[in-house]
Amino acid sequence: MKELYKEREKYKVAVIQENLISWIEEAVTTMTWGGSKDEASRTLNLEVTKVNGKTDFPNGSAIVIYDLADQELMRYIITKKSKTRSSTAIKYTARDVRWWLTRSKMDKKFENMTASEIISSLCKSLGISTGTIADTGVKFSVLHFIKKSPWDMIVIALTETRKQSGKRYTTRVKNGNLELIEKCKQTVQWVIEEGANLLDASYDESIESTYTQVKVVGKNSKGNEISAIQKNEGAQKLYGVMQEYISQSDKMTQAEVNAIAVQKLKELSVMQKSGTIKTFGLDDVETGTGIYVIDNETGLVGGFYVESDSHTYSNGYHEMSLTLAWTDELPEIEYEAPKEST
Numbered sequence: 001m002k003e004l005y006k007e008r009e010k011y012k013v014a015v016i017q018e019n020l021i022s023w024i025e026e027a028v029t030t031m032t033w034g035g036s037k038d039e040a041s042r043t044l045n046l047e048v049t050k051v052n053g054k055t056d057f058p059n060g061s062a063i064v065i066y067d068l069a070d071q072e073l074m075r076y077i078i079t080k081k082s083k084t085r086s087s088t089a090i091k092y093t094a095r096d097v098r099w100w101l102t103r104s105k106m107d108k109k110f111e112n113m114t115a116s117e118i119i120s121s122l123c124k125s126l127g128i129s130t131g132t133i134a135d136t137g138v139k140f141s142v143l144h145f146i147k148k149s150p151w152d153m154i155v156i157a158l159t160e161t162r163k164q165s166g167k168r169y170t171t172r173v174k175n176g177n178l179e180l181i182e183k184c185k186q187t188v189q190w191v192i193e194e195g196a197n198l199l200d201a202s203y204d205e206s207i208e209s210t211y212t213q214v215k216v217v218g219k220n221s222k223g224n225e226i227s228a229i230q231k232n233e234g235a236q237k238l239y240g241v242m243q244e245y246i247s248q249s250d251k252m253t254q255a256e257v258n259a260i261a262v263q264k265l266k267e268l269s270v271m272q273k274s275g276t277i278k279t280f281g282l283d284d285v286e287t288g289t290g291i292y293v294i295d296n297e298t299g300l301v302g303g304f305y306v307e308s309d310s311h312t313y314s315n316g317y318h319e320m321s322l323t324l325a326w327t328d329e330l331p332e333i334e335y336e337a338p339k340e341s342t
Helices: 097-102 115-126 150-165 233-239 254-268
Strands: 012-017 020-023 028-036 043-049 062-066 072-083 089-095 106-114 130-133 139-148 169-174 177-182 190-193 198-206 213-219 225-231 243-251 272-280 290-295 300-314 317-325
Touching: 043 062, 043 072, 072 097, 097 115, 097 150, 097 169, 097 177, 106 115, 106 150, 115 130, 115 150, 115 177, 139 150, 150 169, 198 290, 213 254, 225 254, 243 254, 272 290, 272 300, 290 317
Parallel strands: 130 177, 190 290, 213 243
Antiparallel strands: 012 020, 012 062, 028 043, 028 300, 043 089, 062 072, 072 089, 106 139, 169 177, 198 272, 213 225, 272 317, 290 300, 300 317
């Protein structure tokens, strides 16, 4: 376990235009960066002082942030810049390469391919460089997408993979390359504790999105309706009967419908909790990271996962605000075969 303490930090910041590299850390006044599990890409907002045109860069330029040991921490592409006559600053918005996966809509039909192969194919067609792409193993006879973004196609393929194999995969960007890795259980490395490095915290509980019963309906290979109902009797005694209805468009077996009902009940029958904290910043902490929090005042005590993060760096100090989750969830989109292919 490691603890965080507030201290001044320093970064190296480079802007790359083809073969031209400009080092601008001395002109940087503020950096904010972050993301969430429901957003495809992470976003960087950078404010720099105008220096005779030397800090004025076009959209499409890469911003790369290094630590003092020259290790690359983040790489983003400028998608927006703002400047005014009266201000001495230029503001940039930059995003990682996953943003481009959200910027197109297309029709694609993948046959006898795994999610890994689908991701590699999509990235190649869009000119997005890739690094390590884990083998997801599950091969789909057909996944047909109509007017979907490449990012939605990827999330759907990974969702369907998890439903069949139980394995969870997530994307990351490393040295500017898109990678796919298996999401494994993490060893908690960082401790945020009252009286030491915790600046603020909040905690909420709710059953307004909780379901205590799940009914799944589908059709078998003969077109006959099949269904399964799963109940959380303990939760029903506490909160009453609240049923979620799930319809499956694909042809399925009774065993598959039963398995989906069991899994969905596990996900939906828990009380909804939310927590946020503000603490001193750490470069390694981002969405999906495991941390340990000790705040007896709000009741936030235990291991958590970061659901969204927002980092702010200014005047040599780095702070972060984190939204916490009790389980390590990934974005999901269910596959629905287009009517044209049914």
